[in-house]
Amino acid sequence: MRRILIGLGILVVLGLLVVIKVNSGPAGIKADVASATIGELKRSVLASGKLAYREQVQLRSEVSAMVQHVYVEEGDTVKKGQLLIQLDPQTYQAQVDAQSAYVSQSRIAIERQKSYLQTLRAQVARKVALHAKGLLDTDSFETAKSDLTLAEIDLQTREQALKQAEADLNRVKELLAKTRFYAPMNGVVTAVDIKEGETVIPGTTNIVGSSLMTLADTSAILTEVEVDEADIAGVKVGQSADIFAVAFPDTPLTGKVESIATTARQAVGRQGMSFTVKILLSDLKGKAIRPGMSCRAEIYTETADNALLVPIEAVRYDDNDKPFVMLDKDGVAHRQAVTLGLSDDTQQMIASGLKAGDKVVKGPARALRSLKDGDRIVAHD
Numbered sequence: 001m002r003r004i005l006i007g008l009g010i011l012v013v014l015g016l017l018v019v020i021k022v023n024s025g026p027a028g029i030k031a032d033v034a035s036a037t038i039g040e041l042k043r044s045v046l047a048s049g050k051l052a053y054r055e056q057v058q059l060r061s062e063v064s065a066m067v068q069h070v071y072v073e074e075g076d077t078v079k080k081g082q083l084l085i086q087l088d089p090q091t092y093q094a095q096v097d098a099q100s101a102y103v104s105q106s107r108i109a110i111e112r113q114k115s116y117l118q119t120l121r122a123q124v125a126r127k128v129a130l131h132a133k134g135l136l137d138t139d140s141f142e143t144a145k146s147d148l149t150l151a152e153i154d155l156q157t158r159e160q161a162l163k164q165a166e167a168d169l170n171r172v173k174e175l176l177a178k179t180r181f182y183a184p185m186n187g188v189v190t191a192v193d194i195k196e197g198e199t200v201i202p203g204t205t206n207i208v209g210s211s212l213m214t215l216a217d218t219s220a221i222l223t224e225v226e227v228d229e230a231d232i233a234g235v236k237v238g239q240s241a242d243i244f245a246v247a248f249p250d251t252p253l254t255g256k257v258e259s260i261a262t263t264a265r266q267a268v269g270r271q272g273m274s275f276t277v278k279i280l281l282s283d284l285k286g287k288a289i290r291p292g293m294s295c296r297a298e299i300y301t302e303t304a305d306n307a308l309l310v311p312i313e314a315v316r317y318d319d320n321d322k323p324f325v326m327l328d329k330d331g332v333a334h335r336q337a338v339t340l341g342l343s344d345d346t347q348q349m350i351a352s353g354l355k356a357g358d359k360v361v362k363g364p365a366r367a368l369r370s371l372k373d374g375d376r377i378v379a380h381d
Contacts, residue, residue: 028376032363033328036310036354043302043342045235047277049225051245051293053216054280057185059084060209061200063178065091074192078183078215085212087179087200095172103169106162113155120148187215190291221281221289222258225297226267226274234301235260241279241299248287255281257299304342307349314362315340315348325350326371328359328379335373 065087072084127144130136191214194200203209223243227235237260242252258280264273279297281289314325315338327334338353354360361368361377371377 028331028378029333029367029371030364031328031333031361031367031371031377031379033359033377033379034311034314034362036308036350036356036358036360038306038356039309039347041304041307041309041342041344041347041349042300043234043344044298044300045227045231046296046298047225047227047231048294048296049223049276050291051221051223051243051281051289051295052291053190053218054220054222055185055187055217056190056291057187057215059181059212059215060203061087061178061212062202062209063087063092063175064199064201065089065179066199067194067196070192070194070196072189072192072213074189076189078187078189080183080185082183083180084183084189085181085194087181089176089179092172092176092179096169096176099165099169099172103162103165106158106165110155110158110162113151113158117148117151117155120144120151124148181212183215185215185217187217190214190216190218216291221284221291223255223279223281223295223297225277225279225295227277227299229264229273229275232260232264232275232277235275235277235299236301239299239301241297243279243281243295243297245287245289245293245295247293248285248289251285251287252298253281253285253287253289254283255279255297302342304349307341308351308354308356309347310350310354310360311362312343312346312348313365313368314360316368325354326361326368326373328361328377331377331379333361333371333373333375333377 067085068088069086070084071086072078072082078084124144127136127141131138131141193211193213200210200212201207235257237257239257241255241257243255244252256279257277259278261276264275266272267274267276277297277299279299310325315323316325317323322337323340324335324337327336336353339351341349341351343349359379361371361379
């Protein structure tokens with residue numbers, strides 16, 4: 001039994017010697033070293049969303065009628081004011097004709113009443129003179145004045161009725177005009193949702209009206225992304241961004257933040273609140289970018305030019321949460337306090353404490369945690 005224990009002890013000692021030799025090597029601790037370099041560092045916010053045309057208009061019907069003519073097809077280029085769709089105007093034209101006739105009748109009635117008033121005024125004037133001379137009794141005189149007053153009131157009533165009739169005429173004319181759809185802008189027809197012979201219905205409070213056609217200004221494309229409320233504070237209008245469409249994941253499209261929603265909302269498929277941020281693409285890199293494509297955006301909230309950079313894993317913190325790095329000075333580890341600046345996922349800006357070309361120990365993590373000031377190291381880049 002004693003011999004077995006002695007043998008096990010020898011094996012343990014040999015194992016420790018092997019481990020020490022592997023980790024330390026002949027001259028010290030093996031470590032990965034990187035040089036501090038000068039470069040550009042960007043802090044960014046990541047978000048996802050979809051691509052869309054900058055300006056897009058969806059035509060919907062406000063009247064119910066059958067589609068009589070569709071003058072364009074999907075993909076056609078149209079000019080502002082161009083006729084796109086004609087609904088059957090028969091019903092609304094009949095209403096306009098009927099209301100126009102009623103307006104004409106009201107105007108004729110007013111002219112007749114005005115003529116009648118002139119006659120009454122002349123009669124009353126004569127009766128005033130007769131009454132003054134005592135040739136007309138008071139009852140007849142008062143009756144004549146009362147008839148004149150009632151006729152004037154009747155004229156006012158007819159004039160108000162005419163205003164109501166004209167308002168109704170304008171209303172039905174507007175309905176008739178809504179049977180013709182004109183292009184509200186220069187653009188391209190991106191969708192035609194209706195066919196000739198189909199009947200469209202108007203929208204109500206609880207029902208969306210029939211979608212007829214979609215027009216878009218294809219000269220500019222933007223992306224609408226949802227930025228988490230925790231990150232929105234750093235996002236500003238005018239900041240640059242890289243957009244990666246799913247169809248072209250290796251080609252970043254450049255753009256700038258155009259607008260930021262003022263109110264947070266819960267986007268579909270998300271747990272927390274987010275803000276909609278619109279980013280206008282400035283360079284499509286010759287790619288066939290199409291609206292509706294999913295994409296992710298990297299919005300650069302801060303940028304540092306000519307920054308002194310080291311790998312982020314090279315930075316450590318002492319018990320007082322003060323940052324420092326371990327320098328490689330001729331094979332000897334040297335602790336150096338530093339002041340930090342911006343950082344991203346891989347690099348850390350050093351505001352003070354280092355200079356370009358200084359070699360810092362960046363790993364391995366186990367060796368870096370145990371590395372002390374003055375330890376011998378065997379470095380390899």
